[in-house]
Amino acid sequence: MLKQILSVFMVMSLTVTAACTKAENEDTVTLTFVSTYDGKEAELIKARVKAFEQENPGIKVNVEEVAFGSASNYFKTALLGDQTLDAFRSDNSWVPEFVELGLLQPIDSLISPEDAADFNPTALQSVTIGDKLYGMPTVMEAPALLYNKRLLQENGYAAPPKTMDELMAMAKQMTAGGRYGIYVSDNSYFALPYVWAFGGDTMTDERKSHIASAESVQGLAFMYQLRKSGAAQPYSDFADDYNRMMNDFKEGKSAMIVNGPWAVSDLLNGTEFKNAANLGIAAVPAGPGGQGSPAGGHSLVVSKYSKHPNETYKLIHYLTNTETQTSQAKELKTLPSRLSVYEDSALASDAIVQDFKNVLELAKPRPRISEGAQMFDDFSPNLGQMLLGKITPQQAASNIDAAWRGLLKLDR
Template sequence: MRKLSFLLAALLLLSACSNLSAGSGSAPVELTFYSSYDGKEAELVQSRIKMFESENPNIKVNVKAVSFSSDSFKTALLGDQPVDLFRSDNSWVPELASLGLLYPIENMISADDRKDFVPSALRSDEFESHLYGLPTVMESLALLYNKKLLQENGFAQPPKTMEELKTMSKALKTANRYGIYVSDNSFYALPYIWAFGGGTMTDDRQVEIAQPASVEALKFMRNLIVDGAAQPYPDFSDSYNVMMSDFKEGRSAFMINGPWAVSDLLAGAQFKDASNLGIAVIPTGPKGDTGSPAGGHSLVISKYSKHPKESYALIRYLTSTESQLLHTKELKSLPSRNSAYQDEQLMSDPIVQGFKVQLDAAKPRPLIPEGAQMFTDFTPNLVQILTGQQSAEAGAKKIEAAWRTLLGLDK
């Protein structure tokens, strides 16, 4: 299927014509924006689009609601549907760019804008020396903790090391509470793997998941459960919601999660006082390593847009400092522009600043077309490791074999 998709994309590229209209004619330029936003976020983005239209009366933006999936964008383009811009997960950018579906914007972005974006955020939108998007928000996993629970049990500070995390989690265990929820989602395993000095895939297509350090991290995650430091449940049924509800209600003291969870957490019984929510960097491993995946979303332009200049004007507007500050203050998201963090309200916000510290140590996921698919075989094998159905060594070997096939390394 990939070869077929690539062929179709190539044919479309040959037949497409690029009209770099400046939008100065009498007829308004119409842009089609494939939007996967929902809820408050959708309302906020729609209000900013209306402001953009009022400031640019010759540009009309048609918003089409779609599911948050790269397939929505690919299917539309391969079906010759009109699409000008799209919200992309950063991990999709290398694949979409490799298929020839994105418009490069490195000649559009100003030097000041390039400097203002957080480097790791902008780096996520690069592929083979081209820039393909502007990041709207940043995401990174951090250690979230319940300050009151720690203080009541004699802990003045969150754990600095993985061993301290294990020790504190065991000490916090009672009949109705446990230490940390260990997620079965392999995305949430990345901080453990990097803390132990391990790796997954690299930008030069090396597979590191079966290396000794990576295996030790997987063993540590399993041992958190076996040794009573983590959740006592026999399986991972409805795991994300269970992790969130346990933390919100005080049944757990720690979890690893990202800024997207904050709005929900602040509605929980334990965090109606937002100051009780602690944000700490991921604890270090045996040799002092740490790390967290640098993720987020970006706005990208279709290679086949007839109005790339106007499309760029819109994505720049939606990723401006003003837009990001509105987004952050409403939804507790993390801006991708350095200037936004200088805002007086954000500078005094311990949640935003707590995640910002973690972002400074964040690592990009592999910037290869197959990078977004790495979790497909990772997660089911991780579940078997965490439930004791297979050893960490055996699971890592299976993941390694699947990734080597995915990357075509054994051909």
């Protein structure tokens, strides 16, 4: 009789437990977050996701890791194929196309005015299409003039160049004895500060091409003159361009390069920058037409087809909050998009972070049009041909302009 009673009690207990588990599962919201992070940053974000789940026991997050290079097509294919995705880490330049395809949920009604005011205005502007905000910026990027303080001082320079004329003169002066002044890359992303310095432009938000303007051609011609005058790298091609640029700078073969904050951790492993204080960071010099670098970076966005937009917003808010961005900046030297993070005592005394913050104040958004992410496809090849002296700056600009007019479907 006792066995029968115990058996009935166990069955009842298991039934109650199963019912409770089922109820809990029914109340749990499961989100899918497509991550394009890698390395240490990916590990940090996964740890933050776990912390989010602990603080929000009713929400479970599945993290799908996708390589950055294929992520844009992955996201578009998945959503247009009716797969369930909720949040995505997007390059800011992809956002206009995603919006045009109707893939993103605007978050204007979800973010508070106080919270929005904490973000760098340029970062928010980069993911604002029309009058709608479509992402929460997680990090910012902008190319800067990186320079070897020791080499500048040995050549009698106490400060980096402030103008393009000074850049030319200093680069020529420091080209001697197996060293050269500045590496000029054929990656057109790094050409934008030169174009803007002479008052030129690329594409605009109004879908106009300005790369063939006289001012834009002047900017391209200045880059060519750096090469032609012998102030830049002596190589006859751009083979392994990025690694060659980085290695020469790390080894003290070049005095200056144009690169962004993502390069810092690698540079600090170089012979010249074992002492981080030797790495100088300044805005790319101004020209007669102004100054500025392209504002790059990434934002977390919400899928238009998410069944849980409020919970998804809660997730992306957590992954872009002050605590997360402070950890990223301290551990990885990334540049926060939140203004309050720069006030952290450790970061306030971090020369690298603060110097890049000054560069960000001059940053400009890239074209916020659906074709904007493709602008470099024709720009870089023509830039490389120009820098090698195979076509003139005017020919390069005309070639790029023709390609862009076709891309934008403009009248010729």
